[in-house]
Amino acid sequence: MRNRIACALLAAALTPLALTLSAPAAHAAPAAKPYDFNGDGLADLAIGAPGATVGGKAKAGAVSVVYGSSTGLKTSTRTLITQNTAGVPGAAEADDAFGSAVASADLNTDGYADLLIGTPGEDVNGDTNDGTVVVVWGAKSGLSGARTVPNSNDRDVDRYGQTVAVGDVDADGDLDILVGANGLFTLAFVNGPFTRTSSFQGGSGSGFPTRTRPRTASRPWPSGPSPPPGTPTWSCTAAGRVPTTRSPTW
Ligand SMILES: [Ca+2]
Numbered sequence: 001m002r003n004r005i006a007c008a009l010l011a012a013a014l015t016p017l018a019l020t021l022s023a024p025a026a027h028a029a030p031a032a033k034p035y036d037f038n039g040d041g042l043a044d045l046a047i048g049a050p051g052a053t054v055g056g057k058a059k060a061g062a063v064s065v066v067y068g069s070s071t072g073l074k075t076s077t078r079t080l081i082t083q084n085t086a087g088v089p090g091a092a093e094a095d096d097a098f099g100s101a102v103a104s105a106d107l108n109t110d111g112y113a114d115l116l117i118g119t120p121g122e123d124v125n126g127d128t129n130d131g132t133v134v135v136v137w138g139a140k141s142g143l144s145g146a147r148t149v150p151n152s153n154d155r156d157v158d159r160y161g162q163t164v165a166v167g168d169v170d171a172d173g174d175l176d177i178l179v180g181a182n183g184l185f186t187l188a189f190v191n192g193p194f195t196r197t198s199s200f201q202g203g204s205g206s207g208f209p210t211r212t213r214p215r216t217a218s219r220p221w222p223s224g225p226s227p228p229p230g231t232p233t234w235s236c237t238a239a240g241r242v243p244t245t246r247s248p249t250w
């Protein structure tokens with residue numbers, strides 16, 4: 001079982017788009033499909049360019065967004081998002097690598113797909129390459145406004161955000177965010193649901209992150225005959241809150 005869990009987590013870390021799942025249905029506005037940032041039913045495109053020079057800062061990084069039309073991608077709508085874009089936290093600096101990873105889902109289920117952008121080279125509070133992730137909100141006029149996804153495993157050289165993915169990984173009906181890193185823990189689980197302004201929270205309603213240190217979840221051997229001596233049980237370590245109200249269905 002340990003290998004099964006490890007494979008699931010690694011798959012999430014290494015294939016950012018693979019876990020982009022359907023959003024829950026019980027909301028006022030039908031959730032948009034991933035990458036439909038302006039909610040017109042037509043897929044849009046986001047291309048990460050982590051090596052892009054921005055404002056003279058080499059490898060600060062950018063994300064190019066092109067909106068769809070009935071005849072295909074409409075290149076005249078191309079917009080560039082960087083850390084210098086109004087409403088995006090941070091500032092473009094050399095080697096930020098903004099856009100190293102992108103993923104999309106309608107995180108706040110308002111009918112407009114949102115865009116997650118990883119910036120693993122961001123220095124945070126003096127930590128070199130600590131990394132950061134932002135969610136840029138979709139809207140009828142396109143992507144605008146953003147907020148930072150918390151990093152509860154704040155250490156030097158985390159490279160938090162080198163991969164990102166979205167999916168309802170705890171099977172409680174709302175989307176969660178997965179962030180790959182290169183530090184002590186290689187996968188962070190940020191529990192949904194999400195809004196533009198409210199605290200990041202877990203499915204049980206308790207706050208996220210509520211702790212500054214990662215926690216480890218473990219599941220004992222199932223009821224029934226005891227396993228042979230020395231048989232391992234699986235354990236799963238995540239940065240941040242882990243499911244506690246129901247058993248995960250990995
Ligand atoms: Ca669209």
Ligand SMILES: [Ca+2]
Pocket residue numbers: 083090091092093096122123
């Ligand atoms: Ca920066």
Ligand SMILES: [Ca+2]
Pocket residue numbers: 105106107108109110111112113114137138
């Ligand atoms: Ca949205």
Ligand SMILES: [Ca+2]
Pocket residue numbers: 167168169170171172173174175176192203
């Ligand atoms: Ca969930």
